[in-house]
Amino acid sequence: MKNFSLNLIIVAVLTVAAIVYILPTAFPGMWPYKKINLGLDLQGGMHLVLEVDTDKAVESTIERTAQEMRDLLKKEHIGGADIERIESIKISAKIKGDENVAKFDKLLDKEFPNLRLVSRVTDKDTVNIIADLPEKEAAHIKEMATQQGLETIRNRVDQFGVSEPDIRRQGEKRILIQLPGIKDTKRAKELIGKTARLEFKLLDEVNDVAAAEKGTVPPGSDLLYQVKEDSETQRITKTPYLVLKRALLTGEYLTDAKVEIDSQYNEPYVSISFDKKGARLFERVTEENVKKRLAIVLDNKIYSAPVIQEKIPGGQARITGSFTDAEARDLAIVLRAGALPAPVKILEERTVGPSLGSDSIRQGLLSMWVGGILVVVFMGVYYKISGVIADIALILNILLIASGMAAFQATLTLPGIAGIILTIGMAVDANVLIYERIREELRSGKRLMAAVMAGYDRAFITIIDSNLTTLMTGVILFVFGSGPIRGFAVTLCGGIIVSMYTALVVTKLIFGLLLNKTSLKSLRMLSIVKPDIAFDFVGKRKLAIGLSLVVIGISCSILVVRALQSPGKVFGVDFTGGSATTFSFERSASGVPVQVDALDAALQKAGVTRSVIQYQKELDSSVETSLQIKAGTELVNGQKPSDVIRTALQTTFPEAKFDVIQVDEVGSEIGSELKTSALWSMLLAMVGMIAYISWRFEFGFALGAIVALMHDVLVTIGLFTLFGNQISLPIVAALLTIVGYSVNDTIVVFDRIREDLKLDTQKTSFKDLCNLSINQTLSRTFLTSFTTLITVAVLLIFGGGAIFDFALALCIGIVVGTYSSVFIATPVVLLWYRHRKPDFSASGAQV
Template sequence: MVHFSRWQLLFVVAVLLLGIVFALPNVLSRQMLDSLPDWVPNEQINLGLDLQGGSHLLLEVDVDSVFEEQLEGLLDTVRSELRSERIGYTDLAVRGDEVTFNLRDPSQADAAREALSNFLGNAEFDINEEGEASIGLTDQAKAERSSNVVQQSIEIVRRRIDETGTREPAIQQQGEERIQVQLPGVDNPERIKDLLGRTAKLTFHLVDTDASPNSDSIPAGSEALPSQEAGPDGEPVEYVVRRRVMVSGDNLTDAQATFQEGQPVVSFSFDSVGAQRFADVTSENVGQPFAIVLDGKVISAPVIREPITGGRGVISGDFTTQEVQDLALLLRAGALPAELTVIEERSIGPGLGADSVRAGEIASILGLVGVVIFIMLAYGLFGTMASLALASNIILIIAVLSGLQATLTLPGIAGIVLTIGMAVDANVLIFERIREEVRNGRGPVSAIDTGYRQALSAIIDGNVTTLIAAVLLFVFGTGPIKGFAITLAIGLVTSMFTAIMVTRAMIIGWLRHRRPNQLPI
């Protein structure tokens, strides 16, 4: 273990220099870092909500509305299929969590079952001898759908927040139907709340020109929707549109805010499937108004002048520049499968975060000073070398956190403080082993070689078992626990490197240079 080759020394020096380079941006201002060349590392450690301040939102997913929408779609399917098969029915409606209807002729029960069998999926179809039928979702289907809706909502929320440029948001599920969102550095969350509160479900429908929104009887298969336009009385103008979705926003591939004739608009493009549907609809309905519906409101209903075959279009209206930018962002991120409601909101001021940072700094400095004093008093010159290795260990931890762009939280600082205390464990094991060998009469070179060799297995065992615990904390923990686990794991790896490589390099360099007759330990 006293053999330290030139390449090993170069490796240690290179690692320490890289650590300094990646850790240095944390003591420079953001303005200074922006002025540096692009190839120079300029990543700083991201501070979490508890250190930087920001906003905390707790969102609830309206899963029930998804089931209602699914039942409404099932109702339309039942109506269409029974009519196409000429099966008479009455009282078709959604009642509770089921779609129910009565057959005019109970002898057509088998025909109804066969007609609907390909469209029911996980739904249960029950019909009795009197022709009373009910279709409902199974408990398993509801549980799977609920889980999928929440996971999809989390992904859409993440995309929308990422589009705003918010750095290192923490987004995770809480309970069965809730999503926790933490936004470090966001002092005014109103725009974020507005973006998350909009479902952004974009659909294209044909306008039912034969029906009037003021009529008491709107044909089955159509519905009256408000628009952004205001009538002479100041109330929103209503359109009667067909329920059938001709083209869905799910087929959008891009949406960008732009200007057309000096007005802010959103230009969009479809994928191949959406482009083909758009072309077919516009080709077959030239001269008919075509409604663009966003979250149940008609944005515009232009008349189709000619077939649109390029798969591109424009959404225009009475928009401001900020509104078209937000709308384009929402369309790019995708529609939420269900409405989100903010049920809890907290703001953490930057002052409280600064206090946490100062408290963490004080704890780290006191821990470092205490460990350094103890190790120097206990082991003299070798303790001084271990203290220098401890300083390099802290630099490497900061460098790794900066390079990985990990988020540092208050529990993460606790992990660093714990690492400072544990970082000298390996050196203590080695130094005590060297002392024992000196007492047994070994010379300096033999004592150091045996000390490192004999202590190595204990060092590896102790750090690996702690590393396993850190990994388990990260896998099964949430939020703050993950932050603690990350810094603890990084600190374990860097402390092993500094104890086994950095301290050993200094001791062997001193041994070769001084060639002592006895060790000052």
């Protein structure tokens, strides 16, 4: 009684806490001010993965050190010294004369104690010294470059005005950026990715620019360009300049940068202010170089190169360059936020248009409500009062999952919604197992209280075994997955844990209240499967295995042929790398607005020479609903392929009203990593299941489960791609879910086989025992598959867009997984044991 009261209090506290944590999501501004964040696929926005070139940070440090060394040698009047950077990360110093060598050694010990001497060679009166940074110091510089890059980008985004951005470090030198709701994605990319290294350099007015353009760039100089775009004709002109490599002043001394309007030309420019030291340096530079041209260089591009007419005191300067208002504002932002310590490269880019995001929210929520209501109604009708108890547990289940996400301020994505909807279906499984056990106990003649308690006790091990394998899959997804897959894994794992608690504790608690406080004497339930059914499933194993081999052979052969002919039509850019731009369009009277050949010709003309063009339609649609164009990630005329493709389509075919709804750009490095992580996820999930099932049962049972899983994966992939769909990261998540679902189904049958083996006193053949166990669990198999299919079918019907493929793969997988748990897994176990029975008492398998 004490435990009963304690459990009641715990459930009440959890329910109240769940409601409190969910309210701020529905009514923002309420305590505790925590809410569920929406992912980019639900509200539109941009996802970027940047890689900081930390090696460049080390090179820059070496270059600055070499310049400091030159300045100090000049200050200390140490002659006969030649300092230069070699092999990118080393400093070479050649010093002539014993006196100069002695002074240099003192200077090196005093001012540069962190440098490591690599070699010291004396040749007559000249000493050659090569120095570099120790590994520990270089590693520290790389670490700081990534950290400073993170803070600089965060400052830029904050000043840009994006609400609720998510900017965090990923691994050693990567930065993950998510900008929800942003519309001008091109501008955001330029703002984030600009290194913003501001330098003031003198022009090399001695050497010939024309000769430099032909490849003869003099030592100590660089060939840079000033790029201007005519606002009326949009023609771009590039003016070459030779500039001295040494920067006389850099942007590290900036204190402010703001946009002002030139009163003479009415054009915006950026006014910059230096700190006291920078002001003194700027004054000295202008004083010493009157009548010379000083180039203002930003990220190796010249913005202007005015002639210095006189000394400029006060620490004020201006940057001009025929800016638009937006360009001037963005330049001021990056200058105020500071330069990135090293260049960054975009490895992965995903953009979802706001219209697609709003559709996803509506479709996802509709799917969740409709699926949930259908399952609730079905359980209430089929199991009567027991079904109502299961429905109460299901509602609490959803409340607890949502409140947990709100408490941890988790991000809800489309696959996350799919995980919740799948949890709704799978949560019913534990209740079905318990109720079918209670039904069996009632048929054996037990009283209601005894039957309920026995039902919970006998279903407990099966529920733990079946759910732990799915939980294992979810954990592997979270550890080795990325992006949307991890979002799905979080909701799946949370749902499994919560569903076990609500099924084993909450429903038992409600039953206890009903049995103790009311006059309930019986439980009425509908029955679809007759209790005395004795269908020979095992006897049909040869026919079933033959059918499976035919399906796998045909579908996978077609898949291999298509993959060899055009990998881009089978695999998403997640795995192939490249860019995929998806457009909506206005249909013409004859169907699609522009034929593929015309699209290809327009792209060829724009410079996109290799592309895969596909009109796409959903399974329930007879017409094409979107256009997807895949290309590489190499720049086309200095622009991203997705930008070139968008411009080409919108300018060449304006009547089609092509509108970008999604952009995915994945570099080859990321694509390779995603393929590797997907394969490892699948492999580790199977290895984990073999280990767990071998421990809980015997290896023969583990073998049966793994063969069934491989069957499910191959059939699902084969049939899924047969419909013309692509394999992407969300589909890998669906496959791993199918693996967990299938083994869940299989373990329920295996648990009953093990139980029947222990109870068998008539020396029944192993084949007949297996057949008996399959028939005994048939009701549960049918009901669980049906309720899960209800929710996934709703996803398929109402989900649309990004979630449609995910739901289709799950639908195929659930049907195939149910089939394999009956017709594949158990026959493989029979084949392993042949004419003998497994002996669990002797094998040491856990019970």
